Amino acid sequence: MKIGVLALQGDYLNHVAILNKLSVNPVLIRTPDDLDVDGMIIPGGESTTISLLLQSSGLYLPLRGLLNSGMAAFGTCAGMILLAKSVIDGRPDQVSFDAIDIVVRRNGFGRQVASFETELAVSGVGPMKAVFIRAPVVEKVSGEVEVLSSVNYSFPDSADRQVPVICRSGKVLVSSFHPELVGEDRLHRLFLERI
Amino acid sequence: MEKTEKSAHATGGVLVKRGLAEMLRGGVIMDVVNAEQAKIAEDAGAVAVMALERVPADIRRDGGVARMSDPYLIEEIQRAVTIPVMAKARIGHFAEAQILEELQVDYIDESEVLTPADEAHHIDKWKFSVPFVCGATNLGEALRRISEGAALIRSKGEAGTGNVVEAVRHLRSITGDIRKITQADSAEIYAWAKNLQAPVELVREVAKEGRLPVPLFCAGGLATPADASLVMQLGAEAVFVGSGIFKSADPARRARAIVEATTHFKDPGVLVKVSRNIGPAMVGIEMDAIEVKLAERGW
Numbered sequence: 001m002k003i004g005v006l007a008l009q010g011d012y013l014n015h016v017a018i019l020n021k022l023s024v025n026p027v028l029i030r031t032p033d034d035l036d037v038d039g040m041i042i043p044g045g046e047s048t049t050i051s052l053l054l055q056s057s058g059l060y061l062p063l064r065g066l067l068n069s070g071m072a073a074f075g076t077c078a079g080m081i082l083l084a085k086s087v088i089d090g091r092p093d094q095v096s097f098d099a100i101d102i103v104v105r106r107n108g109f110g111r112q113v114a115s116f117e118t119e120l121a122v123s124g125v126g127p128m129k130a131v132f133i134r135a136p137v138v139e140k141v142s143g144e145v146e147v148l149s150s151v152n153y154s155f156p157d158s159a160d161r162q163v164p165v166i167c168r169s170g171k172v173l174v175s176s177f178h179p180e181l182v183g184e185d186r187l188h189r190l191f192l193e194r195i
Numbered sequence: 196m197e198k199t200e201k202s203a204h205a206t207g208g209v210l211v212k213r214g215l216a217e218m219l220r221g222g223v224i225m226d227v228v229n230a231e232q233a234k235i236a237e238d239a240g241a242v243a244v245m246a247l248e249r250v251p252a253d254i255r256r257d258g259g260v261a262r263m264s265d266p267y268l269i270e271e272i273q274r275a276v277t278i279p280v281m282a283k284a285r286i287g288h289f290a291e292a293q294i295l296e297e298l299q300v301d302y303i304d305e306s307e308v309l310t311p312a313d314e315a316h317h318i319d320k321w322k323f324s325v326p327f328v329c330g331a332t333n334l335g336e337a338l339r340r341i342s343e344g345a346a347l348i349r350s351k352g353e354a355g356t357g358n359v360v361e362a363v364r365h366l367r368s369i370t371g372d373i374r375k376i377t378q379a380d381s382a383e384i385y386a387w388a389k390n391l392q393a394p395v396e397l398v399r400e401v402a403k404e405g406r407l408p409v410p411l412f413c414a415g416g417l418a419t420p421a422d423a424s425l426v427m428q429l430g431a432e433a434v435f436v437g438s439g440i441f442k443s444a445d446p447a448r449r450a451r452a453i454v455e456a457t458t459h460f461k462d463p464g465v466l467v468k469v470s471r472n473i474g475p476a477m478v479g480i481e482m483d484a485i486e487v488k489l490a491e492r493g494w
Contacts, residue, residue, distance in 0.1 A: 010220060113207070181210065
């Protein structure tokens with residue numbers, strides 16, 4: 001089983017460290033030649049920057065092909081945005097892979113001063129510490145997407161809402177927070193189990 | 196589906212402050228003075244922009260007291276882009292930092308590029324929920340800034356010169372001392388702390404982990420894609436580019452080239468491609484020819 005970690009920008013080395021802890025030695029993916037993998041992690045980072053580098057590196061189309069034909073993937077934060085079906089408040093030229101049927105709002109919780117940490121309850125996993133950094137908000141979940149965890153959040157302009165923060169559909173898993181920042185490996189295990 | 200109560204959400208902690216720096220790794224943060232430049236930076240793939248009154252090359256040329264940007268300009272930049280917006284405050288000027296926090300900038304750079312406001316004290320950065328980045332020329336300075344609450348360290352380099360030599364010196368000094376400390380025995384840690392003038396707990400943490408407790412980025416004098424590759428190979432985790440972009444002949448192309456070079460820093464093939472025919476770099480200054488060494492500001 002070969003796992004790739006998209007290494008264009010962001011905290012990809014934190015994902016590598018978690019995988020190493022699970023005795024998986026991933027490939028860093030920067031060009032189409034690196035794409036000989038069975039599953040792929042898209043890290044946290046700046047989604048607009050990663051989007052641009054996906055196109056200039058020639059990775060976007062082949063990777064989209066692999067994902068649309070069912071390759072396993074795990075995305076955190078920017079990775080969730082890139083795997084989503086559609087993105088609100090992104091740049092107009094921003095690409096996404098349409099690998100999971102969710103609509104996300106970029107920076108939906110607000111600027112950095114609104115970044116937060118919290119304790120989640122995750123279906124089938126248990127309590128989990130979660131760090132949200134200028135995180136996306138899942139606005140809509142459709143089709144066969146399961147929501148494994150959500151947070152109750154008060155937005156400045158509306159009442160409290162339940163916001164999904166971990167979603168899964170088949171082999172594609174996404175979280176709007178960063179398990180890789182706190183050494184949390186249980187979501188990586190979930191991702192690896194379905195490959 | 197399980198639910199979480201909102202009462203548990205905590206903002207402004209160490210994890211979220213250092214976390215944003217982690218997300219910027221492998222990226223380029225570009226100095227901008229207005230919304231138009233910010234837009235060019237975002238279009239080129241910047242991971243963040245740094246708002247300041249004048250780019251360092253102009254501060255050097257025109258002299259006078261360099262201060263925090265006008266809030267209006269910062270707000271205009273915040274409206275123009277969707278990426279994080281950082282802004283500079285003077286060393287020790289906690290009132291400027293309070294204004295920047297009120298503006299909800301994403302990071303505050305307590306910067307030697309601006310004229311210092313306090314000759315003995317840096318800002319007590321623990322009091323803020325906005326994270327801070329600070330410059331350092333060596334490991335002791337880096338650890339002192341971290342002990343004051345900095346969530347990100349950058350080399351100081353020599354801003355506004357287009358000359359990377361000082362940034363390289365600072366990076367090598369920091370990473371070299373980290374490598375030595377990992378070999379120190381428990382008694383030697385105390386001598387290191389004394390010589391570095393840094394808290395022994397932080398020195399011990401560096402010895403154990405083999406890295407700073409926060410990310411280490413590079414700043415000061417970067418002007419070319421090759422400069423970005425050089426400092427990334429020397430251990431920087433991301434780069435700040437100031438005058439190097441908007442004082443060059445073709446800022447948009449140069450910005451884009453430096454973004455590509457920072458990602459593909461180990462791939463000479465890509466570096467050739469992105470360095471080719473991007474117009475003249477900023478002219479630059481030799482260290483012997485400068486009157487004010489900005490890196491000497493900060494204590």
